[in-house]
Amino acid sequence: MYNRRVSIADLAQQLNVATSTVSRALSDHSDVSEATKGRVRQLAEKLNYRPNHLASGLRKGRSGTLGVLVPHLTGHFFPEVLHTITTEATKAGWHVMICESNEDEHQERKNLDLLLNAQVEGVLVSLASSTRDFGHFEAVRQQVPLVFFDRVPEDPSFSAVVLDDYRGAYQMTAHLIEQGRTRIAYFTGPLHVSVFHHRLRGYREALLAHGLPFEAQLVHESDLSVQAGRQGMAQLLTLSQRPDAVLTAKDVAAVGARQVLEAQGLGVPDEVALASFSNARFTELAAPGLTSVDQQCAALGRAALRLLLEQVRAAGRPVAPCHLLLAPRLLLRESSQRPLHLRKVG
Amino acid sequence: MYNRRVSIADLAQQLNVATSTVSRALSDHSDVSEATKGRVRQLAEKLNYRPNHLASGLRKGRSGTLGVLVPHLTGHFFPEVLHTITTEATKAGWHVMICESNEDEHQERKNLDLLLNAQVEGVLVSLASSTRDFGHFEAVRQQVPLVFFDRVPEDPSFSAVVLDDYRGAYQMTAHLIEQGRTRIAYFTGPLHVSVFHHRLRGYREALLAHGLPFEAQLVHESDLSVQAGRQGMAQLLTLSQRPDAVLTAKDVAAVGARQVLEAQGLGVPDEVALASFSNARFTELAAPGLTSVDQQCAALGRAALRLLLEQVRAAGRPVAPCHLLLAPRLLLRESSQRPLHLRKVG
DNA sequence: ATGAAAGCGCTAACAG
DNA sequence: CTGTTAGCGCTTTCAT
Numbered sequence: 001m002y003n004r005r006v007s008i009a010d011l012a013q014q015l016n017v018a019t020s021t022v023s024r025a026l027s028d029h030s031d032v033s034e035a036t037k038g039r040v041r042q043l044a045e046k047l048n049y050r051p052n053h054l055a056s057g058l059r060k061g062r063s064g065t066l067g068v069l070v071p072h073l074t075g076h077f078f079p080e081v082l083h084t085i086t087t088e089a090t091k092a093g094w095h096v097m098i099c100e101s102n103e104d105e106h107q108e109r110k111n112l113d114l115l116l117n118a119q120v121e122g123v124l125v126s127l128a129s130s131t132r133d134f135g136h137f138e139a140v141r142q143q144v145p146l147v148f149f150d151r152v153p154e155d156p157s158f159s160a161v162v163l164d165d166y167r168g169a170y171q172m173t174a175h176l177i178e179q180g181r182t183r184i185a186y187f188t189g190p191l192h193v194s195v196f197h198h199r200l201r202g203y204r205e206a207l208l209a210h211g212l213p214f215e216a217q218l219v220h221e222s223d224l225s226v227q228a229g230r231q232g233m234a235q236l237l238t239l240s241q242r243p244d245a246v247l248t249a250k251d252v253a254a255v256g257a258r259q260v261l262e263a264q265g266l267g268v269p270d271e272v273a274l275a276s277f278s279n280a281r282f283t284e285l286a287a288p289g290l291t292s293v294d295q296q297c298a299a300l301g302r303a304a305l306r307l308l309l310e311q312v313r314a315a316g317r318p319v320a321p322c323h324l325l326l327a328p329r330l331l332l333r334e335s336s337q338r339p340l341h342l343r344k345v346g
Numbered sequence: 347m348y349n350r351r352v353s354i355a356d357l358a359q360q361l362n363v364a365t366s367t368v369s370r371a372l373s374d375h376s377d378v379s380e381a382t383k384g385r386v387r388q389l390a391e392k393l394n395y396r397p398n399h400l401a402s403g404l405r406k407g408r409s410g411t412l413g414v415l416v417p418h419l420t421g422h423f424f425p426e427v428l429h430t431i432t433t434e435a436t437k438a439g440w441h442v443m444i445c446e447s448n449e450d451e452h453q454e455r456k457n458l459d460l461l462l463n464a465q466v467e468g469v470l471v472s473l474a475s476s477t478r479d480f481g482h483f484e485a486v487r488q489q490v491p492l493v494f495f496d497r498v499p500e501d502p503s504f505s506a507v508v509l510d511d512y513r514g515a516y517q518m519t520a521h522l523i524e525q526g527r528t529r530i531a532y533f534t535g536p537l538h539v540s541v542f543h544h545r546l547r548g549y550r551e552a553l554l555a556h557g558l559p560f561e562a563q564l565v566h567e568s569d570l571s572v573q574a575g576r577q578g579m580a581q582l583l584t585l586s587q588r589p590d591a592v593l594t595a596k597d598v599a600a601v602g603a604r605q606v607l608e609a610q611g612l613g614v615p616d617e618v619a620l621a622s623f624s625n626a627r628f629t630e631l632a633a634p635g636l637t638s639v640d641q642q643c644a645a646l647g648r649a650a651l652r653l654l655l656e657q658v659r660a661a662g663r664p665v666a667p668c669h670l671l672l673a674p675r676l677l678l679r680e681s682s683q684r685p686l687h688l689r690k691v692g
Numbered sequence: 693a694t695g696a697a698a699g700c701g702c703t704a705a706c707a708g
Numbered sequence: 709c710t711g712t713t714a715g716c717g718c719t720t721t722c723a724t
Contacts, residue, residue, distance in 0.1 A: 001662040001663065001664050002488060002489055002490065002662055003488045003489060005489070005701095007700095007701055007702085008701070008702065008703095009701075009702090017710075017711085018710065018711045018712075019701090019702080019703090019711090020702095020703075020704080020710075020711065020712080020713095021709085021710055021711075023701095023702065023703060023704090024703090024709095024710090027703090031709055031710085032709070032710080033709060033710090036709085036710085048485060050459070051463055051701090051702085052404070052463075052465060052700090052701050052702070053463045053464045053465060054400045054401075054403045054404045054409060054464075054465050054700090054701080054702095055404050055701035055702045055703090055716090056701075056703070057400045057702090057716095058398070058400045058401050058404055058700090058701080058702075058716050058717065059701075059703050059704085059715080060702085060703070060704095060716085061716065063400060072429070073419070073425040073426075073428055073429050074422075074425050074426065074429065075425075079419040079420050079421075080420065082419055083418070083419050083420065086444075086445070086446060087446070087448075090460070095443065095460065095464060096443075096444075097441065097442075097443060098432075098442075098444050099432070100429060100432060100433070102433075113396070114436070114441065116396050117396050117399045118399045118400075118441060119399060119400050139394060142349045143348055143349060143351070144348065316347040316348055317347065353716095353718085354717065354718065355717075355718090363694075363695085364696070365695090365719090366694075366695065366696080366697095366718095366719075366720075367693085367694055367695075369718065369719060370693095370719090370720095373719090377693060377694085378693070378694080379693060379694090382693080397717090397718085398716090398717050398718070400716090400717080400718095401700090401716070401717035401718040401719090402717075402718050402719070403700095403718090404699095404700050404701065404702090404716090404717080404718075405699080405700050405718045405719045405720085406700080406718085406719070406720095407700065
């Protein structure tokens with residue numbers, strides 16, 4: 001039914017040369033005559049020969065494969081990052097194995113096992129939100145280079161690439177203040193996740209730096225779902241003095257907030273400004289366009305891969321853990337910009 | 347720097363048994379004593395032994411890996427399908443290699459090579475939109491089982507799983523007609539892509555079956571981007587008699603259409619009803635919610651994987667090509683439902 | 693219940 | 709320039 005796969009030995013036999021010659025010819029080794037190379041390549045082509053990656057990997061002690069472990073494939077961010085990683089890695093001659101932890105620490109463990117068994121030569125990880133214990137990563141880094149991105153552990157001995165969330169939140173908060181907002185609410189995700197931790201800090205420090213108070217009642221912690229966004233917004237509207245701006249640590253929560261505002265007849269941005277993190281499709285599709293902190297997926301993916309490959313190429317020589325902070329970029333759209341006639345002049 | 351990987355030979359040596367015994371113990375072979383199994387497992391655990399997937403694959407002539415090739419990882423549909431596929435495949439003990447063709451026939455070719463070289467035992471494919479020639483798939487199916495999903499070739503000799511796009515379009519068009527719409531415009535994608543071809547047929551036949559004319563001027567072919575949606579809508583509004591409903595073959599195009607309608611002060615659904623295909627996040631997040639034909643990602647992924655594994659397990663025995671049509675499901679939301687006071691009674 | 697030995701397909705010394 | 713040979717880590721007869 002299926003064709004038997006043709007091996008180097010088959011080619012060698014048909015050409016009356018040694019397997020080693022064929023092997024060398026196929027890898028364009030310098031000390032094979034052009035004539036032989038030609039004959040080998042031609043026959044390989046004709047018989048549709050394909051190198052057995054398992055065999056060469058086994059022999060060379062190199063799988064030529066990298067592992068990537070992400071919490072999930074849905075949404076905007078991870079697919080975008082993965083796209084960059086696979087494209088670049090493939091270009092550099094690597095295979096990539098992608099795993100999903102489904103935000104679950106236990107599946108994260110199992111997937112790491114899977115990757116190590118597949119003999120990956122390096123691993124890129126973005127943490128599951130439920131992960132509290134990092135023992136499984138200790139084991140990994142004793143085997144292969146390991147680089148985290150976006151969702152990274154606090155432990156600075158791990159290499160990591162992240163957006164500068166602190167600065168992103170700081171700058172966005174500052175932007176809202178510059179638009180004349182003085183009561184800025186903030187929707188955060190679980191604070192044990194590093195990104196959310198840093199964003200909250202940025203928010204707070206921007207307030208303080210501009211002489212505004214940090215009020216606990218204006219901060220709402222949740223899973224940042226649409227649902228949570230609605231709840232948070234509804235709660236804020238019960239305050240005696242309602243906020244005039246809302247910053248959410250994730251875009252979908254902003255959608256929920258907006259729904260509530262709309263239902264209450266409160267205009268965006270006139271009465272309440274809205275801003276968030278991430279740059280999913282709908283932040284630009286929504287009307288009015290949602291101001292947000294761009295996640296720079298491509299830059300992040302590229303940086304993480306570059307860092308990993310550096311460590312892989314270091315081939316065992318000790319490498320100091322490296323931390324990359326990507327500068328954030330604000331995408332200012334209508335949802336946060338005070339209409340001209342309402343702006344303070346000067 | 348990195349720990350040397352421990353092999354079966356290492357375990358065997360430390361336990362003073364043969365490698366074959368260790369191998370058998372680890373795979374829980376029936377004729378190894380429980381005592382030995384215990385000792386082996388304990389040491390394996392202690393030394394953090396991990397089976398070398400390359401070596402066992404080479405020896406067994408089985409890689410335990412499946413390949414999946416999709417046009418891209420962005421959007422809603424493919425990530426969702428991939429999630430199902432990887433989850434289910436992993437559960438069944440398979441590795442999964444994911445590749446992106448970036449909608450490009452040439453990259454599709456290269457990725458198939460990559461997968462075959464990795465010795466995958468089966469391949470799931472959703473076609474790049476630029477693919478016209480299917481020679482490369484001929485080569486693939488001579489090596490391993492091959493199943494297409496969603497974007498499939500016309501050639502019926504290939505196994506394929508698709509949503510019943512014809513019925514989806516038919517039912518959705520019928521739904522719009524039942525809501526009292528009589529001039530229903532349709533935005534289609536490139537017609538050489540099978541899904542778009544079938545959807546157009548469904549649209550047309552639903553019209554005819556309900557005694558409505560099929561008018562070429564109401565059909566707009568494009569790449570279905572937001573941009574294209576805007577253009578198409580703008581063009582429709584120049585007609586002497588504007589449509590009272592628009593069906594788009596992809597959700598983002600509907601977003602573009604809606605933007606134009608809004609700008610022109612035309613209400614959705616009051617003046618123009620809107621419906622589309624796919625069930626991306628924003629179809630439900632948008633206000634009013636966008637009526638659409640659900641893509642049933644999970645069902646599709648599961649069916650495709652099941653079909654592939656059947657063929658893989660058939661292990662060379664000839665398998666007749668199989669075609670699965672998944673029944674569509676309409677998600678009726680506000681954008682298509684005529685407000686009560688305007689509906690025909692009866 | 694365990695061991696000895698061969699071999700999956702490939703590459704890399706080493707020899708010529 | 710080409711061939712011979714050994715071996716990567718594992719599984720699987722075939723013996724015992």
